[in-house]
Amino acid sequence: MCKICQSKIEPKVLGKATLGGDSQFDFVTCQNCGTGYLSPTPSSEQLQELYGAHNFGSDWYKQRGRGKAFAKLVLSKKAPGKFLDVGCGLGFFLEGIRKHSKWDVYGVEIAATAADFARDRLGLAVHQGELEDVRYPEGFFDYIQLHNVLEHVRDPMTLLKECRRILKSDGILDIRVPNGRVDSLDLLKFYQHQGEPPFSKSGHLFFFPKRTLLWMFDEAGLKVERSRTYGIRRGLARLGFWPRGLKDWKRHYAQRPNNHHNGDSVIVLPPDKHRPSAYYTYRMFRMDLRMLPGMREFGLDYELFLTPKS
Secondary structure, three states, X not given: OOOOOOOOOOOEEEEEEEOOXXXXXXXXXXXXXXXXXXXXXXXXXXXXXXXXXXXXXXXXXXXXXXXXXXXXXXXXXXXXXEEEEEOOOOOHHHHHHHHOOOOEEXXXXXXXXXXXXXXXXXXXXXXXXXXXXXXXXXXXXXEEEEEOOOOOOOOHHHHHHHHHHHEEEEEEEEEEEEOHHHHOHHHHHHHHHHOOOOEOOOOOOEEOOHHHHHHHHHHOOEEEEEEEEEOHHHHHHHHOOOOOOOOOHHHHHOOOHHHOOOOOOOOOXXXXXXXXXXXXXXXXXXXXXOOEEOOOOOOOEEEEEEEEOO
């Protein structure tokens, strides 16, 4: 059964993929809603193994700088409230907000090592696990950030409905999610050309078409107030309409010994580059300028601002 639309129609198998180690999944697409996904759904244990300590920390100072810029450019225009970052990693984005605004910040992170770091080292209110397991009060948050998370979780519809439940009636749900049609192209192309399962290097479990995303939001009780598209050149490159920056793109999908969890459990942070605050403000402005309004199907990623339906 499709976890998105609950269709019982047998999905179409398009290829295979791996999340590293000995794991192997069918890459299938639902013949009803068009969602691509890995089958069977990876277990919680497999996801914990995938998100080891080696995945976190390389850009910690960037996250902190972005949090400060976000507090200055976005949250300062709103009355202080409660902010939730789902998939908060080590928590440095939240720390940037906490130090440069009057907002109360909260986080949820599935990776135990990262959640422990955010709580123990930064003193943040971060829960480890799935959002629905935390059981925040209904209508608790003014702003929920869900950046590059929906495609990683085992049950995307449950996550969206829980976000709707805990969001205030005038709250904002800020989602960034790949355009599944474009996001899946290289995985399928690698399998067709190489004849072996590609490594899903980003750990994506689901690949949502535009029409399915819009249906999901409506089904969860959310409406789109504003949308925009980014990753334009990367999207066009995957579609064959723009030169690829990396001619050896296939190497990123090849299975290697270090594609899987290697037993690491210690977060290692590189040195702080001590960039000025203006640098991150400029980067945020630059990112905004590179986004096109609307959901353009030639882009790689979407950002959507959702509010609860009345």
